[in-house]
Amino acid sequence: MNKVITLVRYSWMHRLLELLITLIIIGLCGFGIDSVLKEKKRYESDRLRAIVDLQAHQITDWLDERRSDAEIVGLNPNLLDEYQRWINQHDLAAAQQLQARLARLSVKKSVASVSLYDAERQLIWSTDEVSHDIPPELTQLLAANPTANHIQRIDPYLDRLGHIHLDYAIPLIGAGPSP
Secondary structure, eight states: HHHHHHHHHHHHHHHHHHHHHHHHHHHHHHHHHHHHHHHHHHHHHHHHHHHHHHHHHHHHHHHHHHHHHHHHHTTTTTHHHHHHHHEEEEEHHHHHHHHHHHHHHHHHHHHOOOEEEESSEEEESOSSSSSSOOOHHHHHHHHOOOEEEEEEEEEEEEOTTSOOOEEOOOOOOOOSOOO
């Protein structure tokens, strides 16, 4: 009789040990899977952060290039001279030369259109044949600071067709009110 009780007890202890080992193995597997998932998440997070940083630098570089383009236009003495001869002396040759210079700017892929406004914010010429409306964002900027003699960037906005625009207001700097 003693043998039977020992076998039953051994069988119960054996099953308990098997269950305990199984639970330990499952726990270790779960811990390993959790560690791999956390590492993968950390890796992907670092990768996405690097992509965001790269894109932020690219956007900053692109904005700096546009700002540089705007400064080149604003500081070009020929544009101001041609504008003044066109407006003050009604010199059509100066008007054509100015329009040709401004039209060449819109050949660049980064410039969609060029518009020229007078000191009273009236559109006097544009490469954009579709719309001659002053964007509300530009109107607000000019109304807030109509005599600004520095380049101002207008924050991105959507036009009525849903296209994104990032405009620069570039005064032609010289004597008299800036166009």
